[in-house]
């Protein structure tokens with residue numbers, strides 16, 4: 001059983017990206033389990049804090065989860081044509097200290113998807129993540145891209161995916177990611 005850690009990069013209760021993560025977990029193929037984790041509680045990165053106390057507990061907990069997983073599914077919102085600061089901040093913390101970053105991200109299969117109410121579908125945010133995961137030595141899944149534009153129509157008021165086309169594409173994407181992990 002491949003265990004994938006899923007992280008949505010939004011703290012909002014009604015987050016479309018959290019909804020997309022739940023939908024991705026639901027359509028994961030047999031043989032893959034997506035465990036939904038959270039970046040809530042991770043403080044702003046502060047080198048003094050790190051020097052005095054090391055990484056905070058929510059960071060260590062998430063590092064351990066990812067390090068013991070078979071892959072990471074990052075569900076990214078798009079802010080100002082790039083990734084949101086809260087999610088970049090979380091990944092920055094997760095990459096500390098550099099020697100530990102190799103255990104968390106080194107050779108780790110990473111898939112990136114995202115949702116936005118706008119028309120671009122987070123394609124710019126997804127592209128902006130590529131040099132970061134390359135820098136961290138992760139193995140980014142670059143199969144078919146999965147992005148959700150017009151998210152307000154794709155999910156209902158409870159955050160349940162109601163767009164059948166997106167569900168089909170998401171199912172194919174997750175199957176492709178599972179194959180990518182299995183081919184390691």
Ligand SMILES: Cc1cc2nc3c(=O)[nH]c(=O)nc-3n(C[C@H](O)[C@H](O)[C@H](O)COP(=O)(O)O)c2cc1C
Pocket residue numbers: 009010011012014015016017018077078079080081082115116117118119120121122
């Ligand atoms: C500061 C800020 C900048 C944004 N910039 C973009 C953008 O460049 N492209 C886009 O598609 N949506 C943009 N949005 C809209 C977000 O996609 C939208 O708020 C979305 O719901 C955030 O994801 P969430 O639903 O998971 O919280 C921006 C939102 C904020 C707050």
